Amino acid sequence: MPIRFKILGSSSAGNCALLQTENSRVLVDAGFSARRICEMLEACGESIDGIDAVFITHEHGDHVAGLRGLSRHPHLKVFANAFTAEAVQTRLKTRLDWRIFQTGQRFTFRDLEIDPFALPHDAHDPVGFVFTTGGGDLFQPRSAVGWVLDLGYIPEMVRERIRGVDVLVMEANHDSDLLKNHVKRPWSLKQRISGRHGHLSNESARELIEGTPDAGWKQVYLAHLSGDCNTVDHVKRSFARSLNNGLSHTLSIVAPGDGTPFFELPQPASPAPPSPQESSVITTLKNRRSSADPGSSI
Numbered sequence: 001m002p003i004r005f006k007i008l009g010s011s012s013a014g015n016c017a018l019l020q021t022e023n024s025r026v027l028v029d030a031g032f033s034a035r036r037i038c039e040m041l042e043a044c045g046e047s048i049d050g051i052d053a054v055f056i057t058h059e060h061g062d063h064v065a066g067l068r069g070l071s072r073h074p075h076l077k078v079f080a081n082a083f084t085a086e087a088v089q090t091r092l093k094t095r096l097d098w099r100i101f102q103t104g105q106r107f108t109f110r111d112l113e114i115d116p117f118a119l120p121h122d123a124h125d126p127v128g129f130v131f132t133t134g135g136g137d138l139f140q141p142r143s144a145v146g147w148v149l150d151l152g153y154i155p156e157m158v159r160e161r162i163r164g165v166d167v168l169v170m171e172a173n174h175d176s177d178l179l180k181n182h183v184k185r186p187w188s189l190k191q192r193i194s195g196r197h198g199h200l201s202n203e204s205a206r207e208l209i210e211g212t213p214d215a216g217w218k219q220v221y222l223a224h225l226s227g228d229c230n231t232v233d234h235v236k237r238s239f240a241r242s243l244n245n246g247l248s249h250t251l252s253i254v255a256p257g258d259g260t261p262f263f264e265l266p267q268p269a270s271p272a273p274p275s276p277q278e279s280s281v282i283t284t285l286k287n288r289r290s291s292a293d294p295g296s297s298i
């Protein structure tokens, strides 16, 4: 079992995912209350007692809200860079078991290699992650998951980092028109969200997905949708042209309030890679929503 990956939930209101390998069980971000995280783990047959560590991207509440409650589980190691750890710890009474990494420097935890890279976002030192496991040979194929949420634009360095992952979680935060026309949001907040250190629009996410034709992705999740300024249908409309042009990977939208089923790597070998046009059709059919699949797919 090289990798099993499941988004427990993702939207501008909270983000958390579960990543399992042969020797590691970790959470990526902890943006729900600890009680909710424990419930979500139990709903998929896991327990917080079986989790080894939490990897934190940045200090915003939709990524760290659970850390206060999770401090009651002292076996959990919490990985973050120094600025993020400091920003979180000052708000907590109990000291977490921090494991500090340097942004831009790869490190290992058990059988995982973690590549934390800087993202343009209005936090102290926000990062995206690529998690890799496996030796790259026939018996232990190399598998990688990318987690790229909360960024105002896509620097070339980020595109390079995520080009080779098998599973990509990518922000598709807002529809630009819904954001522009939102009556309750002040102009300054709209500027912050749409600025170069804010959040990615559907259009920018689409440009990344379409503009990286040589990527090795098998599954792309569009996530961190805004509850006010985006809908699953708006994301679908933005990506309709991508599907018409054909995709070699599965594209799924994570609706606010939903998680995803487990995605397992490596996948069974297929006899022959489909042509781009065929793969587009397969993507549409394979992802038809079912009761077992809470993620909305296109």
Ligand SMILES: [Zn+2]
Binding pocket: 058, 060, 121, 123, 150
């Ligand atoms: Zn943020």
Ligand SMILES: [Zn+2]
Binding pocket: 012, 015, 060, 062, 063, 149, 150, 224
């Ligand atoms: Zn966020």
